[in-house]
Each structure stands twice: as C-alpha cells, then as structure tokens.
Amino acid sequence: MISAAAKSWESMLTLVFALGFVLFSLTSPYFLSVDTLSDATFNFTERAIVALPLALLIIAGEIDISVAGIIALASVAMGLAAEQGAGTGTVVAAGLGTGLAAGCINGALVTLGRVPAIVATIGTMTLFRGAAYAVLGDRVLKNYPDGFAIFGQGYLVGPVSIELALFVVLAVAAALFLHGSRWGRVVYAIGANPVATRFAGIAVDRYRFALFALTGLASGLAAVLLTSRLGSTRPSIAQGWELEIISIVILGGVSVWGGKGSILGVVLAALVFGLVTFGLGLMNIPGIVMSIFTGALLILVVAVPALVQRK
Amino acid sequence: MTHAARKRGSQVARRDLQFALLTLALLAAVVWAFPGFASPDNLAALLDDTAILVMLALGQMLVILVRGIDLSVAANLALCGMLAALFNRAFPELGVLPVLALTLAAGGLLGALNGILVWKLRLPPIVVTLGTMSVYRGVIYLLSGGEWVNDNEMSPAFVAFTRAEFLGLTSLSWLALICAVAFMLLLRRLPLARNFYAAGGNPEAAAYSGIDAGRMQFLAYVVCGAIAGLAGYLWVARFAVAYTDIALGFELQVIAACLIGGVAIGGGVGSALGVVLGCLFLGIIRNSLPLVGISAFWQMFINGMVILAAVLLSARQQRQPRTTTLEVARD
Numbered sequence: 218m219i220s221a222a223a224k225s226w227e228s229m230l231t232l233v234f235a236l237g238f239v240l241f242s243l244t245s246p247y248f249l250s251v252d253t254l255s256d257a258t259f260n261f262t263e264r265a266i267v268a269l270p271l272a273l274l275i276i277a278g279e280i281d282i283s284v285a286g287i288i289a290l291a292s293v294a295m296g297l298a299a300e301q302g303a304g305t306g307t308v309v310a311a312g313l314g315t316g317l318a319a320g321c322i323n324g325a326l327v328t329l330g331r332v333p334a335i336v337a338t339i340g341t342m343t344l345f346r347g348a349a350y351a352v353l354g355d356r357v358l359k360n361y362p363d364g365f366a367i368f369g370q371g372y373l374v375g376p377v378s379i380e381l382a383l384f385v386v387l388a389v390a391a392a393l394f395l396h397g398s399r400w401g402r403v404v405y406a407i408g409a410n411p412v413a414t415r416f417a418g419i420a421v422d423r424y425r426f427a428l429f430a431l432t433g434l435a436s437g438l439a440a441v442l443l444t445s446r447l448g449s450t451r452p453s454i455a456q457g458w459e460l461e462i463i464s465i466v467i468l469g470g471v472s473v474w475g476g477k478g479s480i481l482g483v484v485l486a487a488l489v490f491g492l493v494t495f496g497l498g499l500m501n502i503p504g505i506v507m508s509i510f511t512g513a514l515l516i517l518v519v520a521v522p523a524l525v526q527r528k
Numbered sequence: 529m530t531h532a533a534r535k536r537g538s539q540v541a542r543r544d545l546q547f548a549l550l551t552l553a554l555l556a557a558v559v560w561a562f563p564g565f566a567s568p569d570n571l572a573a574l575l576d577d578t579a580i581l582v583m584l585a586l587g588q589m590l591v592i593l594v595r596g597i598d599l600s601v602a603a604n605l606a607l608c609g610m611l612a613a614l615f616n617r618a619f620p621e622l623g624v625l626p627v628l629a630l631t632l633a634a635g636g637l638l639g640a641l642n643g644i645l646v647w648k649l650r651l652p653p654i655v656v657t658l659g660t661m662s663v664y665r666g667v668i669y670l671l672s673g674g675e676w677v678n679d680n681e682m683s684p685a686f687v688a689f690t691r692a693e694f695l696g697l698t699s700l701s702w703l704a705l706i707c708a709v710a711f712m713l714l715l716r717r718l719p720l721a722r723n724f725y726a727a728g729g730n731p732e733a734a735a736y737s738g739i740d741a742g743r744m745q746f747l748a749y750v751v752c753g754a755i756a757g758l759a760g761y762l763w764v765a766r767f768a769v770a771y772t773d774i775a776l777g778f779e780l781q782v783i784a785a786c787l788i789g790g791v792a793i794g795g796g797v798g799s800a801l802g803v804v805l806g807c808l809f810l811g812i813i814r815n816s817l818p819l820v821g822i823s824a825f826w827q828m829f830i831n832g833m834v835i836l837a838a839v840l841l842s843a844r845q846q847r848q849p850r851t852t853t854l855e856v857a858r859d
Contacts, residue, residue, distance in 0.1 A: 280654075326836070331843045333532075333656065336793045340839060343780060344832025351829040452825075459659055473652045503674070505772060509666030516645065516659035523649040 218370070226470040230485035234492060241496035248499060255376035259446065261465075263439045264458060265484070268431040269391040272483045275393070275466055275487040277428055278408040278475030279334040281323060282438045285458035286345030291315040291440035293349045296358025296450035299520030305364040312441040313434060319345055320433015324426035342459065345504040349452040359449035362464050369446025388436075392480040408475030464515045465490050473519075543597070543790050543845070544802045551809050552790055556817040567817065572697055578811035579704035580759050582765075582804055584778075585785040586711045587752035589803045592786055594728040594745045595795035596653040601756045602778035603664035604638045608760030610668045612686075613677035613770035620683035627686065627761055634834060635757015636750050638664060643749030647742040668772045679768035690765045700762055708754070711800035724748060729796025765785070784808055788838040 242249040267284050274281055294315040295308045303311070319341070326337040373382045395401035402449050406414045415421045444450055469486035471478030490511075497507050582617040584601055591598045610857045615630055616622075638660070645656045679687060690700045697705075714721045726734040727744035734741050764770040789806025791798030813834070814827055 223563060305739065326840070330840050332839045333793050336787060336839050339783060339787075340832055340835035341781060342832075343828055344786065346729075347827070347829030347832045350825045351823075354823060354825045380717050461663060463658065467655060473655055503669065505669040505674075508662035509670070512659040512662030512666065514659075516651070516656060516663075519651050519655050520649055525652055 225478070227482050227485055229491055230469070231480065233382060234485065234489050237489065237492045237496060241492070241499065245496070245499045246312040248496065251376050255378065255381075256493060257495040258378060258381045260495045261379070261487045262384045263446075264465060264488035264490070266380075266384055266387055266442070266460050267432070267435050267439045267458075267462050268469075268483055268487060269480065270428065270435045271462060272403055272466045272469065272471050272478055272480065273391065273395060274428045274432050275473060276408045276475060276478045277404045277425065278411060278424060279327065279428065279505060280463075281338045281429065281432050282335065282459050282471070282495075283319070283323060283338040283342035283345055284432065284439075284462055285455045287316055287319040287433055287436035288440040288443065288455040288458065289349040289452060290319060290345040291437045292450040292454050293352055293358070293452065295440065295444055296354070296361075296522045299361045300358060303362070305362045306364055308362060309368070309441050312444070313437040316437015316440060317430060317434045318432040320436070322425075323433065324429030327429065328422040328426045341424055346452070347441070348367075348455075353450070353452045357449055357451055362445070365445055366448060369442045369444070378449050379448075382434075383438075383442075387483050388480060395480055400424075405476055408472075408477070410476075411505070424467050433488055461490070461511065468518050539845075540790065540797065540799050540802070543842075544799055544805065547790065547802060547805050551812070554809065554812055556658045558812060558819070561640065562816070562819045565819065568696065570815075572701065574808075574811055574815050575609070575701040575704070576698045577815060579698075579700040580762055581761075581781060581785055581811065582704040582781045583707050583755050583759050585789070585803045586707055586800060586808050587755035588782050588792050589711075589786050589789070589798050589800065590724060590743075590748040591653075591730075591752045592783075592791050592793060593724045593795055593798055594741065595731075596745055596748060597657060597783070597793070598642060598749065598752050599654065599657040599779050600640075600664055600785075601641060601782055602775040603661045603668075604635055604753055605760040605763060605778070606772070606774045606776075607638065607664045607668050607671075608635045608757035609671055609774060610677070610760075610770045610772075611762035612761040612765050613682065614671065615743040616686045617677060617681050618681055620686070623683075624686050624689045626757065631757040631761040632754050633757070635760065636754035638757065639749045639751070639753015640746070642753065643746035646749065647746040650742070655747075667778045672770070672772065673773060677764075677770040682765070682768060687765050687768050690762050700766060703758075703762070708800060708804045715800055721778050725796055727844065733826050747828075772808040781810065781831065784835045787835055790838075790842060794843070804839075 233347065237464075247253055267288075271281060271284065291312045295312040298308050298311040302525050322336055323341055326332045326341070328338070332340075368379060369377045371440055373379050395404060403414065403419055403424060406417070406419070407424055439453075443455060447454070464485045466478075466483055467473060468489065469483035470477065471483065492509065492513075494504075494507055498504075556567075564570065566593070584605070588598055588601060605727050611634055612631050616627060642657055642660055645651045646653050653659035673716060684762055690698065692699045694702060716722075716723070721809075723734070723739045723744055724747075726737070726739050727741035734744075763775060767774070785806040786798070786803055787793070787806075788809060789798070789802035789804070810831065817824060817827060817830075
C-alpha cells in the first residue's frame, strides 16, 4: 500500500528529524538529556493523538476544522462534572463522551445534512468553541479530583509518560487499521473515488460518519490529557490547535485531495513538529515567530512536490 | 446566458429576497422589543460596526466564487494595520493618503502571494492560506518586536479619518457602502467581473471560452488581499491601537457572513447583496445581544448556530447529487 514516493517522503522526514536532532544537540547544552527529551514529547503527543484519526479522515477526502473546538467543549464538560464533585472516572467519561457526541454531530451534518465537510466544521468549530465561551465566560474551572492529574502528568516507566505510551499504542492501532485491514483499503478507495467506491457496493457514508465520530472521540481524549496536564479549563484552551494538527497531517505526506498518505508519515511529522517547536523554544524563539516557520513549512511541503511535477 | 445559468440566477435572486425579508423581520423583532434600536444614531452605529466585516466579506466572496478560500484575511488585515501604524509613527506629517496607498498595495501583494501559489503551483487554497495566515501573523511580531502602537503614537489625522462624518454616516460606513454598490454593479455589468462566476461555476467550460480560471483565482486573491490591507488601516484607526493579535480569528466571521449570505463553497454561486445582508444579519444580532441581556460570551455560539442553519438550508435547497460535486471538485 505504501508507494515509492511515500517512502521517499518518509525518509526525508526521518532525515529532517535526524538533522534537527543533531543541530539542537550541538547548539543547546540542555537538549541532550533524557529528562529534557521526555519533557519535549508533551509538545506533540496530545496534538498527534488527534492527528491520527484526522489523517484517516483527510485520506477519505473529508476534513475536520472543529477539533480544537471539540477539545475546548470537552474540557468544559469535564470541568463542570468535576465542579459537581464527580470522581476521576466520571470526569474522563464526560470528556470522551462530549468528544464522541461532537464528532457524531459533524458526521451527521456531512452524511445526513449533505453539507461539505469544510463548511460544516467551520460552523461546528464556531459552535463548540462558542458553547465553551457561553458556559464559562471568563471563569476558570480547576476543581479537578486528585487522581485526575495522572493522565497528563503521570509516567508509565521511567521517562516514558502515559501520554507518550498512549500515543504509541494508538499509532500502532491506526497503522494496523489503515495499512493492514479491509477497512483501511476502503478509506483509501473513498478518498480516491467515492463514486466508484459506492458503485462497488460500499456504504461510503457509514465510513464517513464513523471517521468523524472517531476524530471527535480522539479530540475528547486529547482534552482529557491536556486538561489533566494543565489542571484547569479556560474557554480559550487549545486555541489555534486545528492549524497545528492539520499541519502535522499534511506535513506527514497526506494529500488534502484525499486518497494518499500513511500513518508512519504522520507519526514522523508529529516528531518533527515536536522537535522543531521544542528546539526553537530552547533557543528562546517566541511562539509567534515559530508560527512563521510552521506556516512556511506547511506551504513548502505541498509546494515542493508541485514544483517537481511541473518539470 | 444558458437556461441553467438563468435558472440559477433567479434562484439566487429569490434567496436574496427571502433572506432580506428574514433580516428585516429580525430587525423588526428587535425594534419591537427595544424601540430605541431604530433610532438613526443607533442604526448609523450598527452600520459603522459592520462596515469592516462587509468589505472583507465582499473580497472573500470573490475568492470563494472561484473555488478558493482565504483564511489569511485577518492576518493580512493585522499585518497591514501594523504597517500603517508604524508608517504613521515614522512619518506623521504625511497624512492619510500615503497610508491608504501603502495598505492597499501591501494587502494586494500579500493576496498576490496566495494567488500565485494557487494559480501557478495549483496548491490547495485551504493549505496555502492556512500557511500564510500563520506566516503573516508571525511577521507582525517581527515588525513590531511584539510592542503595541497606541493612540498617543498616532497622528490626529490618522485616527480622525475613519470617524469623520458625512450626512450622518462615518467615512467607514461610506467606504463599505461604496464597496457594496461597486461589487453589485460590477459583478452584474463588467464582463471581466462576470468571468469570476464562469471560472468558478465550470472551469472547463470557461477555458473553452478563453477564460483562464487560474488567473481569475489570482485576481480574486489580489482584490481580497487589497481590501484586507485597507481594512487593516481602518481597523487600527477605528480602535486606535495596533498589536500582533488584532482581529484574531476574524477570518471565520468573514467566511461565516459569506456562507450565511448564500455563497456556495463549491464556487460559482453568490451575490454581493446576499453577502451584505449576511453581514448585517450578524451585525444586528451582535448589537442587540446586550439589549436582550445576553452576555457577549454567547455571540460566538449564536454565530455557530446561524452558520449551521444557513448551510443546512442551502444544502437542502440545492439538493444536487453530492457525487457530481465531488467529481467536479476533484479534477
């Protein structure tokens, strides 16, 4: 399933990662330590967990811009549950449930409502983030139960955080699903030609709905991890993350026109993203200047293959 | 004009009429509950408050008509606003005219960068403008060093321009009105402007009649960018402050106004009147919220509901088999 072009793309990402790694180890004396690198993983794990199902969705020719809005809404739901004195289990369930429900709303709008995905999720992005603001206003929720901190702050073994372990497990699952199962081939087929796929007797809309629901659920999970790590909820939580998450997916070699991409590419892109943002942070470069870099990278990633093809 | 195009034209006109009635009904409901809302002063303030949105949405409509989207408008606005403020701080004696020229040109250039990437490299518009959106924001920080330009660093003429009144309306409102009328007339009458519809409605057919769809996309981005640049100066002068994060996320309100106004994301369908009405609809809601006693924090949620209602309704009205849209969008 992985073509030669995709393989060369993935080797290029690996090369970029290796170069960056060497560069940062040489320029910053603090970079090359187990503790630092372990901390650095928090820069991408939550985003990358959403990037996995979003990659499937984009390969299937759809898109979801509302992921950061879902994270905010799910975080607010958890904060409200915690305020009512709910235990850790209930709080987590509130986050995951809200994410899943939000994903189902997106799926329903696209499959039942026949609204193009970009339009539908621009609407729900405004709606979900708006609901977070409407409920919280300028309040902050932070009465989380004691056990709740473990998800975003706990470690499984040594320097391996629970977030990182979770991401690895989910990445393997996503790769098995996309590259090793019948359903994965259908996802490619839908992205490459939805009409032909429907004529092949496949319930295309059912896949679309499921992928939106899955992306919502993953956003809910990211909300659990992020909220647990920060220990508080503001309506502006995860602001602008949709851009970064979509950038990771596209940097990973997934085509916005659908039908192309691999999980390995997305994982490598997440690593590169985490490395670059963390390394630039070590060099005291402010986040807003980093956005020049991520934005330019995003355009370069699609421009270079287009330039090569023109010749 | 083909039969299909004529039919589509009358559908758009009917939708505009329905939406105009709906907007009037909303206005009437607010006025019925709060008679003060209908005072000339308040309506003038409403127009002033909506003016920048109207201008940006008209530019955005042009881009969406040719199957593009411009997510970088708000960042373009903020960058050109900062340019205007810095230029004015350096040369306060030069007055407003050079500032207007500078922001129009700078905005047009930023738009042209989007346009060239979409036209010559055939890159997906959403990826290009997502990228330039964060690049432009970052550049503001580099330009300003993260500092604010406050009103005491702005020349009196710079700030006074947007607030100058003529026949009871601010110059800001007049600019928006001029833009709106120009778009309505030009899109109907000017052959070049009609090509935007042709290029977005059916690029292949347009190519056979000698229209380069890619070039029309480029032009749309330049116009959209130039308007955003001008709006940058207007925004900074109106609020008398410039900093990195002004108009953060405003691109979504602009796109929302287009969608509510009946512009189809697939291209080729939309009217300037509909877009202006979409802006006014959002403006009336925003300005009546405090009267009804609903906190401003609900604004975004209500916008989301309005967008979804609008796109669901138009999806229902069009009822095209979705597969055709996908096929056309793919090549």
